[in-house]
Amino acid sequence: MHRKGCTHFHGPLYSPSRKRLIGLNVMKWPATRISASSPKSFGMYEKAAKLAAAGADLIHLEVGMPSFDTPQNIKDATIASLQRGEVHYGDFRGNIGLRRAIAKRLAEHNAMRVGENEIVVTNGLTHASYAVFMAAIDPGDEVILLSPHYPQHINKIELSGGKVVLAPLDAKNKFAIDIAAIEARITAKTRMICLVNPANPTGRVYSREELQALADLAIRRDLLILSDEVYDQIVYDNRAHVSIASLPGMYERTFSLFAFTKAYAMDGWRIGYVVAHERFAPAILKITMNDVAHVNVFIQEGAREALEGPQDQIWDMVAEDQRRRDLVVRRMNQMSGVTCDAPEGTIYAFPDISATGKSAQTVADEILEKCHVVTEAGTFYGAAGEGRLRVCFGAESYERIDMALDRMARYFADQT
Numbered sequence: 001m002h003r004k005g006c007t008h009f010h011g012p013l014y015s016p017s018r019k020r021l022i023g024l025n026v027m028k029w030p031a032t033r034i035s036a037s038s039p040k041s042f043g044m045y046e047k048a049a050k051l052a053a054a055g056a057d058l059i060h061l062e063v064g065m066p067s068f069d070t071p072q073n074i075k076d077a078t079i080a081s082l083q084r085g086e087v088h089y090g091d092f093r094g095n096i097g098l099r100r101a102i103a104k105r106l107a108e109h110n111a112m113r114v115g116e117n118e119i120v121v122t123n124g125l126t127h128a129s130y131a132v133f134m135a136a137i138d139p140g141d142e143v144i145l146l147s148p149h150y151p152q153h154i155n156k157i158e159l160s161g162g163k164v165v166l167a168p169l170d171a172k173n174k175f176a177i178d179i180a181a182i183e184a185r186i187t188a189k190t191r192m193i194c195l196v197n198p199a200n201p202t203g204r205v206y207s208r209e210e211l212q213a214l215a216d217l218a219i220r221r222d223l224l225i226l227s228d229e230v231y232d233q234i235v236y237d238n239r240a241h242v243s244i245a246s247l248p249g250m251y252e253r254t255f256s257l258f259a260f261t262k263a264y265a266m267d268g269w270r271i272g273y274v275v276a277h278e279r280f281a282p283a284i285l286k287i288t289m290n291d292v293a294h295v296n297v298f299i300q301e302g303a304r305e306a307l308e309g310p311q312d313q314i315w316d317m318v319a320e321d322q323r324r325r326d327l328v329v330r331r332m333n334q335m336s337g338v339t340c341d342a343p344e345g346t347i348y349a350f351p352d353i354s355a356t357g358k359s360a361q362t363v364a365d366e367i368l369e370k371c372h373v374v375t376e377a378g379t380f381y382g383a384a385g386e387g388r389l390r391v392c393f394g395a396e397s398y399e400r401i402d403m404a405l406d407r408m409a410r411y412f413a414d415q416t
Contacts, residue, residue, distance in 0.1 A: 033158070033159055033161070034159075036158075037155055037158035037159060038154055038155060038158060040155055041151075041380075043062065043376050043377070043380040044062045044364055044368060044374050044375065044376050044377065044380075045062055045063055045374070047365070047368060048060070048062070048368060048374040051368070051372070056372050057372060058368075058372050058373070058374055059372065059373045059374065059396055059400050059401075059403060059404040059407075060374050060392075060395050060396060061373060061374060061375050061391045061392045061393070061395065061396065061401070061404055062374040062375055062376045062390070062392060062395075063374075063392060063395055064200070064262070064347060064348070064392055064394065064395070065267055065394070065395045066261075066262060066265040066267060066317070066347075066394055066395070067394060067395050067396055067397060068265040068317050068320075069265060070264065070265050070266050070269070070302075071264065071265070071306075071309075071313045071314075073305055073309045073310065074264065074266070074302045074303075074305050074306050074309070075302065076305075077301050077302050077304070077305035077309070078298050078299060078301055078302035078305075080301070081297070081298035081301035081302070082298045086297050086298050086301065087297070087298065088297070089293075089294070089297075090294055090297040090300070091294065092285060092288070092289050092293065092294045093117065093119065093120050093121065093281075093285065093294075094119065094120065094121025094273065094294065094295060094300060095121070095297060095300045095301070095304070096116065097301075097304050098121060098300045098301075098303055098304040098307075099116040099117075099119045099121065099273075100116055101304050101307040101308050102119050102121075102258075102273055102275075102307065103115070103116055103119065104307075105307050106243075106275065109232075109233075110229075110232070110241075110243040110245075110246060110256075111242075111243065111246040112243055112245055112246050112251070112256065112275065114251075114275055115278060117278055117281060118275060118276060118277060118278050118281060119273055119274070119275050120273060120274050120276075120281060120284050120285060120288060121271065121272075121273045121294070121295050121300060121303075122271070122272050122273055122274060122288060122295065123270045123271065123272070123292055123295055124259050124261060124270040124271060124272045125228060125230045125257050125258065125259035125261065125272040126152065126156075126272075127270075127272065127288070127291075127292070128257045128258075128259070128272050128273060128274040129153060129156055129226065129228065129257055130156045130159075130287075130291075131274065131284050131287040131288050131291075132226055132255045132257070132274060132276075132284065133153075133156045133157055133159075133160040133162065133226075134156075134159075134160045134287045135280070135283040135284045135286065135287050136160075136191065136192060136224060136226075136255070136280075136283075137157065137160040137161060137162040137191060137192065138161060138162075138191070139161030139162075140161065140162075140163065140189055141161070141162045141163070141189060141190075141191035141192070142162065142163045142164075142165050142187060142189045142190045142191060143157045143162050143163070143164055143165065143190075143191060143192045143193070143194055143226075144165045144166075144167050144182060144185055144186070144190060144192070144193045144194065145164060145165070145166055145167070145194045145382075146167055146169055146177065146182070146193075146194070146195065146196070146199075147166040147167060147168045147169065147381070147382040147383070147384040147385075148169070148175070148201050148202055148350075148378065148381035148382050148384045148385040148388075149166065149194075149196070149381055149382050149384075150196050150200050150201070150228065150381070151380060151381060151382070153194055153228075157194075162191070163189070165185050165190070166185075166382055166383075166384075167181045167182045167184075167185050168181060168382070168383070168384040169181070169202075169384060171352070171384075171387075171388075174204070174341065175199070175202040175204050176204070176206075176210060177206055177210040177211070177213065177214055179213050179214065179217055182214070182217065183217060183221075186221055186223070190221070190223060191223065191224060192223060192224040192225065192226055193214070193217075193218060193223055193224075193225050193226070194225075194226045194228070195214070195225060195226065195227045195228065195244060196228040197211070197227060197228070197229060197232075197241070197242075197244070198229075198231040198232070198234065198235060198241065198344065198345030198346045199345075199346065200231070200346055200348060201346075201348050201350050201376070201378070201381045201385065201388075201390040202343075202348075202350050203341075203342075203343020203344055203345060203346050203348050203349060203350055204343075204344055204345070205235050205239045205240075205241055205344040205345040206242070207242075208240075208242045208247075211242055211244045211247060212247060214244065215244055215247045215248075215249070215250045218250070218253060219249050219250075219253070223253070224253050224254070224255070225244060225245075225250065225253060225254040225255070226254075226255045226257065227243065227244050227245060227254055227255065227256045227257065228257050229241075229243060229256060229257060229258055230257070230258065230259045230261060230262055230272070231262055231263075231345055231346045231347075232258065232263075233262075233263035233314065233318065234262055234263055234318055234321060234345055234346060234347060235344065235345040236318075236321075236322045236325065236342070236343070236344060236345060237342075237344070239344045239345060241345065243256055244256075245275070251277060252277050254276070255274055255275075255276045255280065256274070256275040256276070257272065257273075257274050257275075258272055258273055258275070259271065259272030259273070260272065260303050260306055262347070262394075263314055263317070263318070264306045264314060265317065266302075266303075266306070269299055269302065269303075270295075270299075271295055271299055271300065271302075271303050320398070321347055321393065321394055323398060324393040324394070324398055324401055325342065325343060325347075325349065325393050326342075327393070327398065327401060327402060327405070328340070328349045328391055328393045328401065328405065329341075329342045329343075329349060331402075331405040331409070332349065332351045332391070332405070332408075334409070335408065335409050335412040335413070336412045336413050336415065336416045337353065337355035337356055337412055337415060337416055338351050338352065338353055338355070338412055339351065339352045340352070347392055347393055347394025347395075348390050348391065348392055348393070348394075349390075349391045349393060350378065350385075350388050350389070350390055350391075351388065351389055351391060352387055352388055353387060353388065353389055353412075354386075354387030354388075355416075356412070356415045358415075359377075359379070359386065360377040360378040360379045360385065360386055360387060360388055360389060361377040361379055363377070363389060364376060364377040364389060365377075366411065367389075367407075367408060367411055370411055371404070371407035371408060371410070371411050372407070373404040373407050373408055375389045375390065375391050376389065376390040376391075376392075377389065377390075378390060
């Protein structure tokens with residue numbers, strides 16, 4: 001039906017081949033901060049989507065998505081909040097009950113004693129880091145990432161006007177924090193060091209000694225630290241996780257980021273938090289209040305229950321992650337030309353496949369095409385990841401992982 005007074009365009013409003021907007025004035029698009037920043041990529045996940053669309057039965061060992069369901073008590077608390085009519089605006093910093101529960105958890109598990117007004121609840125850790133970068137980084141400021149690095153932090157740094165500087169860690173030293181390599185990259189423009197601990201993709205849980213050396217450097221050179229601790233509860237073999245903000249003199253210069261995503265299997269809920277000295281809170285709030293106002297109030301009641309309710313299911317999930325880890329490490333070390341250290345935390349193994357003589361990307365592509373198993377090339381995490389794959393053991397069941405390893409074993413046997 002043709003409505004009177006309506007203008008109809010025959011064909012698309014935007015024509016890529018003609019590179020102009022049809023019927024509209026040509027304008028600058030997008031903003032330079034978008035066009036000048038690095039392309040956003042989801043690596044092998046994007047390549048796998050094409051095969052999946054064609055009906056392939058893929059086993060996903062690439063995306064850090066928990067295979068577990070969110071515990072029922074967390075869902076029930078959220079539903080109860082909705083039924084109570086908690087559906088209106090809330091505190092911009094986050095519900096006071098949740099922030100008090102967070103403060104209690106941090107005191108008990110992270111040796112961090114913080115005030116409830118030093119916590120800002122966010123839409124996941126991604127939002128938390130975005131808010132920190134936007135609040136802390138000026139155009140031209142440099143942010144050092146320890147590499148292999150979590151690549152999703154890069155765009156956020158660039159959008160804030162910052163420049164990413166990579167400090168490579170040595171695989172021969174088990175990707176330990178290398179103070180000399182970091183200090184060599186500090187300039188007059190360096191503003192911050194970005195730390196992921198436990199580390200994605202290497203699976204390292206940094207020791208207190210490593211973190212103290214980094215803290216000493218940050219204090220000596222007057223630098224901020226962003227500490228991404230989304231995996232702080234997923235550690236193995238009685239390894240101790242240390243929050244760098246708990247070290248002397250570090251709380252005043254550290255932004256500690258946490259989320260309910262991994263340990264509580266709440267990745268789709270999108271809830272996390274940033275913890276920082278009270279002098280930093282107003283600037284962070286200026287970002288979060290302008291981009292989302294605040295996190296859904298009823299979701300926050302689920303997060304509160306996650307912290308205050310029974311923890312048995314959480315430790316059961318971590319125990320199952322460890323069982324899967326042990327399977328991956330044992331079987332990968334049996335494969336021709338592959339070696340694999342046991343990750344100390346996270347849900348990722350980072351096996352060395354350099355003996356194939358092929359690039360990490362080639363191996364990941366071939367495993368996808370020939371085995372229908374999705375892994376991630378180590379170079380997705382920077383050049384320091386060459387010769388490695390990242391294998392997620394948290395996203396599939398034990399049985400599906402075992403099946404994937406059967407397929408991968410046949411692939412690597414054919415390489416020698």
